[in-house]
Amino acid sequence: MNVIEFDRATIGIGGRDILVDTSLAIKQGEFVGVLGPNGAGKTTLMRAILGLLPPRAGTITIFGQPPHRGNPDIGYLPQVRTVLPDLRVRGLDFIASSVHGERWGVPSLDRAAYDMIDKTLAAAGAADLGTRPLSEMSGGERQRLLLAQALLGEPGLLLLDEPLISLDYRYQESVIALVRNFARERNITVLFSAHELNQLIGALDRVLYLGNGRAALGTVDEVVTAPVLSQLYGSDIDVVRADGHIFVLSRGRSVEQADHMHDDGHAHGHHHDHGAHA
Amino acid sequence: MLEYDFMRNAFAAAGVAAVVSGLVGYFLVLRGQTFAGHALGHIGFAGATGAALIGVASIWGLVGFTVVAGIGMGLLGERISGRDVAVGVVLALALGFGLLFLHYYTAFATQVTALLFGNVLAVDHATIAVLIGLAIVTLGGLAAIMRPLIFASLQPELAEAKGVPLRFVSVAFLAIVALAVAESAQIVGILLVFALMVGPPATAQKLVTGLWSGIALSAAIALAEAWLGIAIAYQTDWPVSFCIAMLSALGYFLTRGSFLPRRKATQ
Numbered sequence: 072m073n074v075i076e077f078d079r080a081t082i083g084i085g086g087r088d089i090l091v092d093t094s095l096a097i098k099q100g101e102f103v104g105v106l107g108p109n110g111a112g113k114t115t116l117m118r119a120i121l122g123l124l125p126p127r128a129g130t131i132t133i134f135g136q137p138p139h140r141g142n143p144d145i146g147y148l149p150q151v152r153t154v155l156p157d158l159r160v161r162g163l164d165f166i167a168s169s170v171h172g173e174r175w176g177v178p179s180l181d182r183a184a185y186d187m188i189d190k191t192l193a194a195a196g197a198a199d200l201g202t203r204p205l206s207e208m209s210g211g212e213r214q215r216l217l218l219a220q221a222l223l224g225e226p227g228l229l230l231l232d233e234p235l236i237s238l239d240y241r242y243q244e245s246v247i248a249l250v251r252n253f254a255r256e257r258n259i260t261v262l263f264s265a266h267e268l269n270q271l272i273g274a275l276d277r278v279l280y281l282g283n284g285r286a287a288l289g290t291v292d293e294v295v296t297a298p299v300l301s302q303l304y305g306s307d308i309d310v311v312r313a314d315g316h317i318f319v320l321s322r323g324r325s326v327e328q329a330d331h332m333h334d335d336g337h338a339h340g341h342h343h344d345h346g347a348h349a
Numbered sequence: 350m351l352e353y354d355f356m357r358n359a360f361a362a363a364g365v366a367a368v369v370s371g372l373v374g375y376f377l378v379l380r381g382q383t384f385a386g387h388a389l390g391h392i393g394f395a396g397a398t399g400a401a402l403i404g405v406a407s408i409w410g411l412v413g414f415t416v417v418a419g420i421g422m423g424l425l426g427e428r429i430s431g432r433d434v435a436v437g438v439v440l441a442l443a444l445g446f447g448l449l450f451l452h453y454y455t456a457f458a459t460q461v462t463a464l465l466f467g468n469v470l471a472v473d474h475a476t477i478a479v480l481i482g483l484a485i486v487t488l489g490g491l492a493a494i495m496r497p498l499i500f501a502s503l504q505p506e507l508a509e510a511k512g513v514p515l516r517f518v519s520v521a522f523l524a525i526v527a528l529a530v531a532e533s534a535q536i537v538g539i540l541l542v543f544a545l546m547v548g549p550p551a552t553a554q555k556l557v558t559g560l561w562s563g564i565a566l567s568a569a570i571a572l573a574e575a576w577l578g579i580a581i582a583y584q585t586d587w588p589v590s591f592c593i594a595m596l597s598a599l600g601y602f603l604t605r606g607s608f609l610p611r612r613k614a615t616q
Binding site: 147177203204 | 379499500501507508510554
């Protein structure tokens, strides 16, 4: 069964089309790495799937239905995450706020809902974060909490927008492994956007490369090639394979590295790339 | 001291306003919008003096102006950068208008001190009834939007994706804050609404990290400070608003102190 289907879909924001006339299908249980240069539309793609951005042409189908806001089958970790550094609210209440948080009235969660939160926190290795206030968590711990929240309710589709940003290398590996195992055990489809391909290679089934209004979906061997990427980046790209790693180079320079350095300077403010979400 | 009617009135009025301020203030602090609350008080000053000028009870001018201003602030947008600058400019303009209205209605000048700094000892039964009515509306509104309000305050990006109307929640909340400011201003005055709306919730958030315990504690601290402030004023003959403001600051700085463990985690 296809979880995500784009049929000649065009999506864009403002005066710019991010994806033009694109058709693709992603099956249940697939782990898809979403890659591409900055501004290629990774976030926009996820917002379209969430129903926040109707397609300008063509159709998008999610679980056999048009995208709609508040789809409970989708777990989402946004890239722009408002960080309230002084927030003295414990992790449990932070997460619980998202459970039916769109309903009116005074919040009320039953025992079963709290049990579900506890179970998910444990599965995400974040059981100890429930009682601690966010103001006392490190960046990595906050990320783990947000990841646990995205997994809450075992959605059929996980949209993780740059979950590795501002994490150190060791911790990035554990996030990838956690998502991979959680999704595989439950046959969950994952869209995982990232800057670097190499860390994801072991985890992903297919890769979705975005750029220049186009998308290329396929296995790493099919997509991460000089001709395909040159078209997506709009410049001459070399792909060098060495020792199980793949390096995407533009004029001898790693394009991922360039993106990454750009991000390191801004990621902590979390207002980076904000224009792309408006 | 409870044998005097005016003291009983003072305790009743302060109690109602303090609980409302503590509850609404918790969310104001949670959302980092305390400056908006401060500005609403100043805008209320123009409303109160303007109402007096056209012969309307000043509390209705206060309520009307703060609510309209609150809705306006909410409509200006969730994430306008430099929002604080806009609020600051409007705040100064409102005080200016308040002064202009006073200029044309000099008979009101004697009440200005009460408006700015509160006069809880002069509260009558009618005012208490108005305060209770406002409290019911305020807390009813807060209860109605509480769930999406918490979600949108803690995680706006996810809340939007899940279908929370951020703009509406923001506007509705500021209208509720406006009502709470009008309540609070009756007790401690427009210039000292922070004492009841920001001090207690900030203190509560230092003490506990649970959402519900924080909300309850915020209301309890506001109530305790308001009542204790009146009692101290009765004994010392100091102004009530000074006593409440002092207790509010004392509570905040005591809990802020370094004797509470403050782990600074590293990644």
